[in-house]
Amino acid sequence: MKHRLSSEFIYQLFALLLAVIVVHAVYVGVIRPSADAQIQREMALQAAGGDFVPERSFVVVIRDFEQEACFILLLWALAIMGYKARRTLREQDLLQRRLVEIPEGTSVLPQDAREYSRSLEALPESEQDLLLPRTLLSALQRFATTGSIQAVSDTIKESCEVESER
Numbered sequence: 001m002k003h004r005l006s007s008e009f010i011y012q013l014f015a016l017l018l019a020v021i022v023v024h025a026v027y028v029g030v031i032r033p034s035a036d037a038q039i040q041r042e043m044a045l046q047a048a049g050g051d052f053v054p055e056r057s058f059v060v061v062i063r064d065f066e067q068e069a070c071f072i073l074l075l076w077a078l079a080i081m082g083y084k085a086r087r088t089l090r091e092q093d094l095l096q097r098r099l100v101e102i103p104e105g106t107s108v109l110p111q112d113a114r115e116y117s118r119s120l121e122a123l124p125e126s127e128q129d130l131l132l133p134r135t136l137l138s139a140l141q142r143f144a145t146t147g148s149i150q151a152v153s154d155t156i157k158e159s160c161e162v163e164s165e166r
Contacts, residue, residue, distance in 0.1 A: 015079035023072045035063035113144035135159045
C-alpha cells in the first residue's frame with residue numbers, strides 16, 4: 001500500500017511539473033508575444049486617432065498569469081483523473097475474475113481460510129495492491145484467526161471505508 005501511495009504521489013508530482021513546463025512554454029513562445037503584438041497594434045491605431053473600438057482577442061484575454069495557472073491546474077487535474085480512471089478500470093477487470101476458487105455450495109471453515117488465501121497471495125504484486133484482493137485477503141485472514149463472521153464483516157467494512165476516504 002505504501003508503494004502505491006508513493007508511486008501515485010510521484011506520478012502527480014511529475015504530472016504537475018510537466019503541465020507547468022508545457023503551459024509555460026506555450027505562454028512564453030506563443031500567447032504572450034501574440035497578445036503583446038495585438039495590444040501594440042491597437043495602441044498604435046488608437047494613437048493615430050479617429051474612431052477606434054479595440055477588439056479583444058482570445059490571446060489578449062488569456063495572457064495573464066492567473067489564466068496560465070488555471071491552464072496548468074486544468075492539465076494537472078486531467079492527468080490525475082486519467083490516473084484514477086486507469087486504476088478504476090483495473091479494479092473493474094478484477095471483478096470479472098474468479099479470485100478465490102470455492103465451489104458453489106461449499107461451507108468455508110476457519111481452518112480452510114489459509115488455503116483459500118493462497119490464490120490471492122499468488123497474484124502479481126500490482127494486482128495484490130488493488131482493493132478487492134486486499135479486502136478478500138484481510139477478510140480471510142480475520143476469519144482464520146477469529147472464526148467470526150461479524151469480525152470479517154467489520155474488516156471488510158473498515159477496509160472499504162478507508163479506501164473511500166482516500
